[in-house]
Amino acid sequence: MSTTDLLIRKDALGTTRLRNSSDAPLADGQVRVRIDTFALTSNNITYGAFGDAMSYWQFFPSGEEGWGRIPVWGFGSVAQSMHPGVAVGERVYGYFPMADQVVLQPDRLRPEGFTDAAPHRSELHAVYNRYMRCGADPLYTADTEDIQALLRPLFITSWLIDDFLADNDFFGADTVLLSSASSKTAYGTAFQLAQRPGIEVIGLTSPGNKLFCESLGCYSRVVGYDELELIPADALCVYVDFAGNAAFRLAVHTRFVNLRFSSSIGGTHVEHLGGAKNLPGPRATLFFAPAQIKKRTDEWGGAVMGEKLLTAWKAFTAQVTDPAAPWLVPDRHHGPEAVQAAYAEVLGGRSHPRMGHMLSFHKAL
Structure with a gap:
């Protein structure tokens, strides 16, 4: 098997190239996740712009000097598992590279999610290392995956x-x-x-x-x-x-x-x-x-904070997806070249603000 990803010059965000590389076999405790869809917004451009200052390049290192992989938020399915607590076919939401797949090392498993314990992520902030298991995620609904990934x-x-x-x-x-x-x-x-x-x-x-x-x-x-x-x-x-x-x-x-x-x-x-x-x-x-998440979690407890956020999320998405006047309309693009083109469009500020790019390296069925 091989992985296709989009590499970006860290010192020139407009310089990109697609790469195909051979996959190494999974080690015990690892899983391979097929990245089905992910959102691309100006927020991801910020990840690149502040990649060194805030360690965003370190989450998914490219292995090539001067080149990086910008993180994105999206949904994936476990395609291969060497971990007894994570089943093939399980659907997860979280932080991914712009690629068609990624290898994770699940740890601290709970019904609602797990943490990627890959050594290179151990010093990075825990919020970005957490993956939600869609079957037990209170914010998840199958018919609004695009809105979830985008917003x-x-x-x-x-x-x-x-x-x-x-x-x-x-x-x-x-x-x-x-x-x-x-x-x-x-x-x-x-x-x-x-x-x-x-x-x-x-x-x-x-x-x-x-x-x-x-x-x-x-x-x-x-x-x-x-x-x-x-x-x-x-x-x-x-x-x-x-x-x-x-x-x-x-x-x-x-x-x-x-x-x-x-x-x-x-x-x-x-x-x-x-x-x-x-x-x-x-x-x-x-x-x-x-930092604000930690402050409020310490003060309120995780359950109370989760309830407050869920209430606000439901009100916001109801407004955003109002059929009479939607604030955001998802637009899907498939294939590596489409991902590369969409990235250039968002970087250049050429996207209409009402349009939300949902991307996949995989060809449309």
Whole structure:
């Protein structure tokens, strides 16, 4: 057997190539998972952009100097098992490389999931090493796999951003500015923030995406990147940056004299990424979702946190999939070349925000 995957230059994310490599036999305790479908969003571009700083390249090392495999979220089926607790045919959800299959080493098995105990992942954050067994996953429904793959990891981050800001009393602000407002993590955050009394949620976006953002109804108002002057300079605000555009971050910090907090989430504007040093106002702070997960799990317990998240997830996905006005429409692509082309499209920011790429290296049946 062989594995097909997509390799990406770590120092030039637009440089990619498809690779076929022979598979090694499984060792005792390992399983081979056929990666059936996975989502590709601007969040995955962020994984590449921050691959070194936040260890995203280390989850699925390519074995080739300078080349990496960007992680994605999706669904797979166990094709081969050398582990007594994991059966062939079992369906799982989790973190995968952009490939047609992956070898995992299940450990800490529970009815609802297991952890990949591969040695190279032992020092990486546990949130990304956990695989959910679909048969016992409370968030899983078979008819919404696409929506789960596209939105579940992003919405968890959105929910945690909202919780973090509320937990800190919005740092004394009453206005939240969200860049890259058309991105899924941004509008998931806006959906949560819109339920907070007294908080104005302003979406910042490119001119071409203003109508889309306004159509969602979760933003108090939508402002173009070139229209910052429409927002009072003395607004008591926090900035949640999903774009990572260094020049725009400087513009925000320079204009708003009462900027109470600045949080860096992602890097959707890959071509404009830059440092955040020597900025006026507060220091731009990188938000790391697993840290807030740990805080709330310690405070509330895992069961309570899971219940809160499940309730929020159901409300969000009901809105997103409303047949009368869906926020997101999955679009499936099959085959290695289609995966490579879709990656180039998302990297280049050419995808319509209402479209969600669901990919598979396997040809359509």
